Amino acid sequence: MQTSTRERIVVATARLLQRQGYVGTGIKQIAKESQATLGSIYHFFPGGKEAVAVAAIRHGDQEFAALLKESLDSEPDPAEAVLSCTRELAAGLKESGWVDGCPVTAAALETLGVESDLQQACADALNGWERLVRDKLLGCGFAADDARELATTVISAIEGAEVTAQVNRSEEPLLAVGRQLARLIRSYGIDPPRR
Amino acid sequence: MQTSTRERIVVATARLLQRQGYVGTGIKQIAKESQATLGSIYHFFPGGKEAVAVAAIRHGDQEFAALLKESLDSEPDPAEAVLSCTRELAAGLKESGWVDGCPVTAAALETLGVESDLQQACADALNGWERLVRDKLLGCGFAADDARELATTVISAIEGAEVTAQVNRSEEPLLAVGRQLARLIRSYGIDPPRR
DNA sequence: TCCCGACTAGAACGAACGCTCTATCTAGTG
DNA sequence: CACTAGATAGAGCGTTCGTTCTAGTCGGGA
Numbered sequence: 547m548q549t550s551t552r553e554r555i556v557v558a559t560a561r562l563l564q565r566q567g568y569v570g571t572g573i574k575q576i577a578k579e580s581q582a583t584l585g586s587i588y589h590f591f592p593g594g595k596e597a598v599a600v601a602a603i604r605h606g607d608q609e610f611a612a613l614l615k616e617s618l619d620s621e622p623d624p625a626e627a628v629l630s631c632t633r634e635l636a637a638g639l640k641e642s643g644w645v646d647g648c649p650v651t652a653a654a655l656e657t658l659g660v661e662s663d664l665q666q667a668c669a670d671a672l673n674g675w676e677r678l679v680r681d682k683l684l685g686c687g688f689a690a691d692d693a694r695e696l697a698t699t700v701i702s703a704i705e706g707a708e709v710t711a712q713v714n715r716s717e718e719p720l721l722a723v724g725r726q727l728a729r730l731i732r733s734y735g736i737d738p739p740r741r
Numbered sequence: 742m743q744t745s746t747r748e749r750i751v752v753a754t755a756r757l758l759q760r761q762g763y764v765g766t767g768i769k770q771i772a773k774e775s776q777a778t779l780g781s782i783y784h785f786f787p788g789g790k791e792a793v794a795v796a797a798i799r800h801g802d803q804e805f806a807a808l809l810k811e812s813l814d815s816e817p818d819p820a821e822a823v824l825s826c827t828r829e830l831a832a833g834l835k836e837s838g839w840v841d842g843c844p845v846t847a848a849a850l851e852t853l854g855v856e857s858d859l860q861q862a863c864a865d866a867l868n869g870w871e872r873l874v875r876d877k878l879l880g881c882g883f884a885a886d887d888a889r890e891l892a893t894t895v896i897s898a899i900e901g902a903e904v905t906a907q908v909n910r911s912e913e914p915l916l917a918v919g920r921q922l923a924r925l926i927r928s929y930g931i932d933p934p935r936r
Numbered sequence: 937t938c939c940c941g942a943c944t945a946g947a948a949c950g951a952a953c954g955c956t957c958t959a960t961c962t963a964g965t966g
Numbered sequence: 967c968a969c970t971a972g973a974t975a976g977a978g979c980g981t982t983c984g985t986t987c988t989a990g991t992c993g994g995g996a
Contacts, residue, residue: 551973567851570764573954583975588955590973595954645854652850654908656762659840669908698905698914699921703894706901710893713849713864719893726894730925746943768984778945783985785943790984 552590554580559602560609565645567652568599568664599653600667606649607671614675618682623738625728627682628700632724635708636717644715647708676701687736696734700727747785749775754797755804760840762847763794763859794848795862801844802866809870813877818933820923822877823895827919830903831912839910842903871896882931891929895922 549557558580562571573595577584591597617631618624639647654668680697688696707723744752753775757766768790772779786792812826813819834842849863875892883891902918 565854567762567764569762570851572952574952583973584955585974585976647850647853651904652847655842655847655850655904656765658842658907659760665908672905672908695917695921698902698917699898702901702905702914702918703898704901705904706897706899707893709846709850709900710867710897712853713860713867719897722890722893723897726890726925729928730921733924733928767982769982779985780945780987781943 551580551582551586555582555587555590555598556601556605559598560606560649561646563599563602563653564606564647564649565652568656571599573598596662596664600663603650603653603664603667603671607667607674610649610671611674611678614678618678622686624682624686624688625731625738628679628731629724629728632704632707632720632727635704636711636720636724639708639711639720640717644712647712648705651705651709672701672705683731686739688734692734696731699730703727746775746777746781750777750782750785750793751796751800754793755801755844756841758794758797758848759801759842759844760847763851766794768793791857791859795858798845798848798859798862798866802862802869805844805866806869806873809873813873817881819877819881819883820926820933823874823922823926824919827899827902827915827922830899831906831915831919834903834906834915835912839907842907843900846900846904867896867900878926881934883929887929891926894925898922 555576559571559576562576562579573584573587576582576598577587587598588594591601593600613634614631617634618627621627621630650668650671653664654672657665657668676697679700680693683693683696684690703723704720704727707720710719711717750771754766754771757771757774768779768782771777771793772782782793783789786796788795808829809826812829813822816822816825845863845866848859849867852860852863871892874895875888878888878891879885898918899915899922902915905914906912
């Protein structure tokens, strides 16, 4: 067996969570989709459904962080980097038939009322992504306050643009937001570092 | 009876939807919360749960559109108008204990896979809000293309900022995004119309 | 007075939910 | 070979889901 049963469960759950949320995803559906059985799931995750979801959210977190980091590292100019990131997200979203959106938003919104590990995992993911953007901006010479506000704006706007793109089944919202974010970053008039 | 049973059902459902999404909200919970009975709900909404949800989404749509329109009309300068809007949203979010977020996002994300009236209602809401912003910008002398892209960005960013604010239980993301959006709008260098 | 449509009320149904339980299989160790 | 911990397998538990159904209440026109 190439991939462990545990890993198959986590990956399948991550995909299901981003498509139909936490409440909409059943343990038995996870079992079927991951080619595992109920016994296996409860063996690896004695915490039940929520424990599986937490692991899946963390998986989606790392996956998106890797994509984001790759985009940010590929371009020295932060404005270009954000553009490249939105382009990549738009392409991926279209390819999935507009269903594979942000891996944490759906789950996060459903578990807001209750204090849970799941909610914490979602918050950690969002804040981690924001930190990646902030560090990039700091490395390009932005002031600390500007970098922080811009990072929050970039992540929030991308988050919202992904939802808008999904609902309208169109790449345009993501691309338009990418262009405007690039303009906003450039408006600070900081020269991009040359390689 | 001051408010009709039908209205109570719609209002209660709208609040439940924005807090816990579509799948997470049960018909019986709607009945309890709205002081109605199952019979009443199915009497007014023969289409069942989805029909109730569609009416509730449309209600939330109009409610938010009214708030948005009020913010936009209160300030002649579009940048100031967006700032005022994010401030108002931040205050409302905090007051609700970070649970009453965007009325359609949660429901929209859960019903992406299937072609449904509910999904259409969510798309209509988002596009309607975007149009409000676009018309404001057009009225201020923005070029058609700029107004369209900016409107998409404003709505998407606010949408995402609201999620970020909820997850972090903080007003700051909404306020920061508001400031950056104002800066972006001003970067076009178009003089705000004087009253 | 009767009646009828609008509305209220909640018992009951089959399906699906998360989870527990026992049983079986498998790989590694003595 | 026997033994055991790890992993797999799924029947079945109690509960809740959305929906259907029958029964009852009530005000106003014939």
